[in-house]
Amino acid sequence: xxxxxxxxxxxxxxxxxxxxxxxxxxxxxxxxxxxxxxxxxxxxxxxxxxxxxxxxxxxxxxxxxxxxxxxxxxxxxxxxxxxxxxxxxxxxxxxxxxxxxxxxxxxxxxxxxxxxxxxxxxxxxxxxxxxxxxxxxxxxxxxxxxxxxxxxxxxxxxxxxxxxxxxxxxxxxxxxxxxxxxxxxxxxxxxxxxxxxxxxxxxxxxxxxxxxxxxxxxxxxxxxxxxxxxxxxxxxxxxxxxxxxxxxxxxxxxxxxxxxxxxxxxxxxxxxxxxxxxxxxxxxxxxxxxxxxxxxxxxxxxxxxxxxxxxxxxxxxxxxxxxxxxxxxxxxxxxxxxxxxxxxxxxxxxxxxxxxxxxxxxxxxxxxxxxxxxxxxxxxxxxxxxxxxxxxxxxxxxxxxxxxxxxxxxxxxxxxxxxxxxxxxxxxxxxxxxxxxxxxxxxxxxxxxxxxxxxxxxx
Numbered sequence: 001x002x003x004x005x006x007x008x009x010x011x012x013x014x015x016x017x018x019x020x021x022x023x024x025x026x027x028x029x030x031x032x033x034x035x036x037x038x039x040x041x042x043x044x045x046x047x048x049x050x051x052x053x054x055x056x057x058x059x060x061x062x063x064x065x066x067x068x069x070x071x072x073x074x075x076x077x078x079x080x081x082x083x084x085x086x087x088x089x090x091x092x093x094x095x096x097x098x099x100x101x102x103x104x105x106x107x108x109x110x111x112x113x114x115x116x117x118x119x120x121x122x123x124x125x126x127x128x129x130x131x132x133x134x135x136x137x138x139x140x141x142x143x144x145x146x147x148x149x150x151x152x153x154x155x156x157x158x159x160x161x162x163x164x165x166x167x168x169x170x171x172x173x174x175x176x177x178x179x180x181x182x183x184x185x186x187x188x189x190x191x192x193x194x195x196x197x198x199x200x201x202x203x204x205x206x207x208x209x210x211x212x213x214x215x216x217x218x219x220x221x222x223x224x225x226x227x228x229x230x231x232x233x234x235x236x237x238x239x240x241x242x243x244x245x246x247x248x249x250x251x252x253x254x255x256x257x258x259x260x261x262x263x264x265x266x267x268x269x270x271x272x273x274x275x276x277x278x279x280x281x282x283x284x285x286x287x288x289x290x291x292x293x294x295x296x297x298x299x300x301x302x303x304x305x306x307x308x309x310x311x312x313x314x315x316x317x318x319x320x321x322x323x324x325x326x327x328x329x330x331x332x333x334x335x336x337x338x339x340x341x342x343x344x345x346x347x348x349x350x351x352x353x354x355x356x357x358x359x360x361x362x363x364x365x366x367x368x369x370x371x372x373x374x375x376x377x378x379x380x381x382x383x384x385x386x387x388x389x390x391x392x393x394x395x396x397x398x399x400x401x402x403x404x405x406x407x408x409x410x411x412x413x414x415x416x417x418x419x420x421x422x423x424x425x426x427x428x429x430x431x432x433x434x435x436x437x438x439x440x441x442x443x444x445x446x447x448x449x450x451x452x453x454x455x456x457x458x459x
Contacts (some may be wrong), residue, residue, distance in 0.1 A: 111136030206233035
């Protein structure tokens, strides 16, 4: 299996090779269509200058003259009409000049061999040391027509530079490969740590410290992964607490039912005692039933998949129905209901929102002393419906407010259990409100009462 490190190194080297090949092709094309005509004109002008200078000084020995010029970095080929040849400067690798070309130059035509040299894609004619890749001019030597062919001697003019550039290129390639390997190792190192961290998470170990200080995309990925691991650790802790709480909530009524059932079976009890114990068993059974229903509802809400059956309805009328259904509870405590419920239509799930108002109102009734006041208010603000449920009850201490929507959380464990509370009502309320795109707030002061404010979009 190829590692990411090897993939990056091989990909980078492949890119270097391909880019070098493309650069070589483009540079050759540039030479063929731009530099080669320019070189032809330059060498032609040089050849003509040599011819004019000799014509102006016929007393100079042509052979000695060309011999000295050849030592300056040029190659010469001189041939007369009899076919006699002379070479000066460097030796041509190949003397491939056709006889017809020589005859044309002897007849007075200038030969542009550099411009006419074959332009194959991978042939850089400037470095091809053949006689046909030269400039030919006619020349009169002692009244005899001769042809002079000239080209720069690349070995003399650029020999050291070619070696120098070759060394630079080899060193650059080797250093590039070495640096690619080192830098890639640096890049891949956080990914290796992330891979090891994912293996730890898969094994249930969430306390992970990546210690990645980079600020690039990989550093951000490492930070997000660390946050995810912390979230998973919290989720696992919540799951364990949830299982523990559910087990405890079920175990308590089961123990009561089992104990009182055994008591009813093994002891002689009066009819009054039997009815008392049976009523306790019934209450505990009802409590377990309520707990199971709430757990099923939470499981359904957590899925968040097409669970809302939205319709347009009057939320004020719905709250009044909840008050009617709980009338016996608040009348038995002689509570005052202060209402300001103008007709307000919203688009939502009637059954679920009915559960929200039932939870909030029953909580207010439960924790408000006799002759207290419960206030209900509805108002509209910026296409949102604002519902307030206030009471003058016992209130909630400030340290408990951030946790009251947590599952199975109770402000007063003993009192809530005695009143049959499971600690899931407000969790369900929060989830339903959030599913409707709204939010819920709570303010409270011990001894002064509590206010729950639900904000829902109207449409």
